[in-house]
Amino acid sequence: MVGSARDVEIPLENQQIKQAGLKVTAPRVKILEILEQSGKRHMSAEDVYKALLSHDEEIGLATVYRVLTQFEGAGLVCRRHFEGGQSVFELNSGEHHDHLVCVKCGKIVEFLDTTIEKRQARIAAEEGFKIEDHSLVVYGVCPDCQKKRG
Amino acid sequence: MVGSARDVEIPLENQQIKQAGLKVTAPRVKILEILEQSGKRHMSAEDVYKALLSHDEEIGLATVYRVLTQFEGAGLVCRRHFEGGQSVFELNSGEHHDHLVCVKCGKIVEFLDTTIEKRQARIAAEEGFKIEDHSLVVYGVCPDCQKKRG
DNA sequence: GGTATACTGAAAATCTTTCGCATCTTGCCC
DNA sequence: GGGCAAGATGCGAAAGATTTTCAGTATACC
Ligand SMILES: [Mn+2]
Ligand SMILES: [Mn+2]
Ligand SMILES: [Zn+2]
Ligand SMILES: [Zn+2]
Helix, strand or coil: CCCCHHHCCCCHHHHHHHHCCCCCCHHHHHHHHHHHHCCCCCEEHHHHHHHHHHCCCCCCHHHHHHHHHHHHHCCCEEEECCCCCCCEEEECCCCCCEEEEECCCCCEEEECCHHHHHHHHHHHHHCCCEEEEEEEEEEEECHHHHHHCC | CCCCHHHCCCCHHHHHHHHCCCCCCHHHHHHHHHHHHCCCCCEEHHHHHHHHHHCCCCCCHHHHHHHHHHHHHCCCEEEECCCCCCCEEEECCCCCCEEEEECCCCCEEEECCHHHHHHHHHHHHHCCCEEEEEEEEEEEECHHHHHHCC
């Protein structure tokens, strides 16, 4: 047998999952791949599930929810609660950011504004609150959707 | 029969409901009363339902949801989506505001910061979005809860 | 009062997410 | 490489929140 173990590249996903303290299983690797490769940065569990189906992966919806929750706990993904029933997940970029969401087409623009972040911190401090987290979502109509309709 | 129609005061609730284009019915009046009289400014449908029960009102939970949704459509109440399952409703004060929520005890502090509001408007404008709404919720631990635990 | 229409309560249906559990896998030791 | 225990998966059932359905009832208006 010629060649070393290096002939087979160990996918980055496996490292991430292992480092998160989770066993490397097919569902976990596939779900992470979907999140990394999909054009949508923000996907609902259902979105992920459908993407898996379209890749002919036999993974149950319950497993998708379970794995996404584990990934969240491990800091691999962030869960968002925008309006409209389902939670959406995105890979954790490591940097906090907020969202601008188009109410017509669902387009999402991410932003980070230090002025807002500072004001929030000040307001919380004035009330004596110790901030744990925050959620800022601005809903509006994106340029494309404004063109399409009056 | 002495006395005019003015002897019987028409409750303000009835006016508000009528002006909203809705028929004045017992459930609607009671629910509006609960929202006005309850110490909690922010109530879930379940909260309202329980308050009704404690007032010996026979109103179904489905009706509570229906009425709250109608009130929202009529601009009488605002629906909020804080973390944790249920939506909460509050009377529409006519003035927008955001929320600081204690993750331990649920205490809510309302605030309005023009600096933040302006920054949001600018950010949306830069992206060409026409703002329709926004939701800013800061989660943290209130002073009381900080004292109670390490 | 009489009537068309809107409203109501209760149950059933939806929708999203989580559980229970029998059945597989993975990670690890020999 | 095989054996094993802990941990994961898939499936169906269950749960929790909200909405819909529908037959009976109340309201607004004449
Ligand atoms: Mn994002
Ligand atoms: Mn409020
Ligand atoms: Zn759009
Ligand atoms: Zn508190």
